[in-house]
Amino acid sequence: MVIPIPSFSFLTNLARSTLAVVAGGTLLLAAGAMVRRWHSDRFDLRVKKLCGDYGLTPAGLLQGKYSPQHLAGLRVLPLSTLELLLEPLLLRCSSAPPLVSVLRGLSLELGLIDAWQRRVLGQFPSTTLRQALTMPDGLLYFLPRLRFLLRARSARNLGLLRHQASWPVLARALDDAHPDVQQVALRSLAALCVPESLPVLVAQMDKAVSARRSGLSLHSLKAALATFPPSQALQLLPALRHPDPRVRGAAAEVLREMAKHQTVGFSALLQYRAVLDRELAALASDADPGVRLIAGEVIALLASASPSSGMTPAPEENSTGARAGALQALLERPKLLRLAEIQRFLSDPQPSVRQAAVRAYLAHGPRGISRLYEVFLKTVDKSLRDLIIEELDQAGVLLSLLQNLGDSPSNLETQVVRQFVSMGATHRLKAALTNQSGRRFLEGLLENLEDHCPPRIDAWLGLCAALSAAKRRGPAGHGPSSLAA
C-alpha cells in the first residue's frame, strides 16, 4: 500500500516568508519600544523647557511673574501646543486652588475657553492628514472616531477652571454620543454647581433608570447632585416624587449628603423644612425599605440640627424630631442604647424608625436576637412581625434559628418557627435551608437520623407534624406546602 505523503514545499515557502515577516515585525516592535522611550523622554524635556520659557510654572503664575511678552509669545502658538503646555498645570488645579483663577484668566485671554466650548459641542475645524501629523495629538483631530477624547478633555478643562458660563455647553454634552464625554461633563457640572443646571441633572436621573438612553450611572448622578448647595434642595422634589423607587432613594440620598456635608449652607436646607418634612414623611412610609431607611436618616439629620431634638429623647417625647434623633442613634450607635430603650421604638408610627429599632436589636447579638424573638411572639402587629421576619432574613439569622430548635414546646426558637408556619412565611426558612450552609446542616441532620434520634430531630419531627396539620387546615400563603415539599 502506498501512502501519499503530502508535499510540504508550499508550506515550507510559506513558513519561510512568515518567518521573515515575523522576525522583521519583532525587530520593528523592539525598535518601536526603544524609540518610544527615547521620544517620550525627549518630549517631556521639551515641554518642561517650553513651560519654563513661557513662564508657565505654578510658582511663576502664582507669583504674578507672568508678563505681556509671555502672553504675546503664547498667542502665536497653535492651540494644540498651548493645550500641551497647560495640561500639567490644569492637572494641578485640584491640589492648588489659587491656580484656578489665574489659569482661567489665561485661558480666556488665549481663546482656549472658546475653543473648548466649541469642541464639547462637536465643532472641530477640518484637519488634513499633513496637518494632523505635524501637531501634538494630531490623529485625534483627524479621525472623527477618536474626537471623543478631545471633547471629554475639553469638558474636563471647563470644569477644572470653574468656568461658570460654560454650564449650558456642558449640559448639552450630557447627551453626547460617547459615555466618556457624558461622564466628564457631569463631573464638570458638579464642579461648577450652577443652580440652573440642577434640573437638567434631575431629568437625567429619570433617563438613567427608565429610558436606558443615558450612558450615565445613577451613582454618578447622585454623586454630582450631592455637591450642590442645600439651598437648591427644593429642585430635587420631582425626583423625590418619582414613581421609580431607585430615583426616590437616590434623591433622598442626595438630600442626606447635602445635610451631612454642607454645614455652611445647612440653614438654607432648614428654611425649606416644612416642604421637606412633608416629602420626607411620605418617603418614611415608602413601600421600598431602602427608601424608608434613607428618608429616616434625613429626618434624623434635619432634626438633630434643630435645638429641640436630642440623640436620646426622653420617653414622653414623641415629636417627629425626637423620634428621628432616636433613629439616628439607633442607626449609628445601636449598642449605646439599652434593649429596654429600643423596645419602645418598635411601636413607632414611622416604619423607618421601627426598621432601625429591629436592626438595633440584631446588633446586640444573641441577647438582642432572643429579645427580638420574644417581641415577635408577643406582638399582634402584623406589620411589625413582617418587618422582623424580613430583617432576620436579611441578617442571615434564620439558619441559626433552625439550628437551635429544641424539643421542648417552650423553646423560644421552636415557638418562633411555629409562628412562621402560622404566618405562612416558611418560604424564607426554605430559602435559608437551601443555601450552602443550610444544605450542609440538613445533611448533618439526616446523618444523625440514621444513627439515633437526638432532641433536635424530635423538634424537627414536631415541626413537621405542625406543618402537616397546617397543610390539612388549608393553604396559608405558600409557606407550609413549600417547606413540606
Add this chain to the structure above:
Amino acid sequence: MDIWGPYCVHALVFFNLLILSYFVFGNGVYTALMVISLRAIWLHSRRLAYQGSAELRGSSLTPAVTIVIPAWNEERIIVETVRSALAVDYPRFSVIVVDDGSTDSTLKRLATAFRLTPTELEYHPVLSTSPPHSFYVSLQAPNLLVVSKQRGGKPDALNTGINLCRSPYFCCLDADCILEREALLRLMDPVLSSAREIIVSGGIVRIINGCIGSNGEIVKLGLPRNSLERFQVVEYLRSFLTGRNGWSLLGGTVIVSGALALFQHRAVMEVGGFSADTVTEDMDLVITLRRWAADRGSDAGFSFTSDPVCWTECPATVAMLNRQRRRWQLGLCQCLRKHRGMLFRRRYGVVGLFSLPFHLYVEALGTVVEFLGYLLIPLSFFGGLISAAFMILFILLGLAYGGFLSVGAVLLEEMTYRRYPRLRDVLVLLAYAMLENVGYRQLILFFRVQGILKFLLGSHRWEKVTHEGQSLSTGPTDLAPAAAAGGTGKAG
C-alpha cells in the same frame, strides 16, 4: 517507509496538520488580542487624563469596600500586605484578614504589628465554611478585623471573609501581594461610572521581585536579577496587557486574577461564593458568575482595567515555579470540565462560543499538542515525512512568533504605563522577551503537561508556593495615617 506502517504514517501526517492548525489558530488569536489590546490600552492611557478618581475619593456616596485577605502560613509577608491594604486611598473600606489555621507565626505577627485584641462577633454563615474560633480587632487600625479559623483551604477562608463582609463590594487580595494606593479607586471607577451593573472588576498583577518595598509600599522599581524571575516579568506583561485586556474587550473574560479582584457581594452570595471544586477558585467563580448572569438574562458586566496594580512575588526557584504552573494548568482543566455545559452554547455569548473553546483548544489541549510536537516533528523528519528545511523553519517560526508576541507586550508597556524608569530596564525586557521562547517556554510547557497529568489522575491538591519575601522590608509600624484614611469602623 515499511517500518512505520501505513497507520503510523497517517497518524503522523494527521498530527502534523493538527500542530499546524494549532499554531495558526492559537497565534492568530493571540495576535488579534494583541492588536485589540494595543488600541484599547492606548485609548485607556489617554482616558486616564480625565478619569474621575478624585471625585470618587471625595464623595461620601462612594460605596464601602471590604478587602478580604486569606492567609495561610504567610508570616514572611503578611504584615506588609495588610499594611498596603490599610494604606489604600479609598474613602470607606475595611480589611478582613482570615487566618486559615496557619501553623507558623502569621497570627502572632499580625497581633504584634497591629496590636490586635480579641473581640466577640456574631458569625452567621450564609456560605458554608469551617467555623472561626476567634476574632480580633486592631487597636491601631479601627478598620481591621482578623479572623482565626480551622484550616479549610483558600476558598473556605475567602468565604469566611465574605460572610463577614457588610459592604456591597469586596476585593480579594492574596496574602503575598502589595496593593498600590490607588488600586481600589481604579477598580471601583468602572463599577460606579458604568450605566450597566458591573459585578466583577479585575486589575493587573505585576512582579515585585527586584523592586524595593517598605511599609506596604513600593519605593523603588526595578527588574529582578534572576533570569527565571525576569522571564516571568515578561510573561506577566504579555498575559495581563495582551491576553486579559483583549478578552475583556471582546466580552469574553473568564479569568480575573484572584490576587486582585473586586466582586459584587450580592452576586457572589447568590452563586454560593468560592467553590473548592477546583484549585483555581478565582477562574471558577468568574465562569460561575458568567453562567449565573446569562441564565438570568442579566446584562451584568465584567470589567478589566489595566492600571489598578497589585504587586506579587513570583517563584524564584524552578521547584516553586513548577508547583505554581502545575496548579494553574490543573485548575484550568478542572474549570473547563466543570463548566463544559457552557461550551459552544449561544446563550453564553462570547464566553460560550469563543473564549471557553479557545481555552480548551489552545490553553488546555494545545499544551499536549505542543509537547508532542517537540517529539513528533523530529520523528516525522527522521521518518521522511517532512523535509529538514520545513522542520527547522517551523521550529524557528514557532520560537519567533512567541518572541514577537512578547516583544509586543513590552511595547504595550512602553506605550502606556512605562513603570520601569530606566532605559536599561527596557533593553533587558526586550532581550528576555526574545529569549523567552528558548528554554523557558519549554520548561513551562513541561510543568503544564504535569498539570494535565495530575488532572487525568484526579488530583485535587492545592500546592502552596512559598516565597522568599526579600523585596519587602518590614519597617516600623506606623499606621496612624492609614487608620485615619480608613475612616469608618470594621466590616464596612
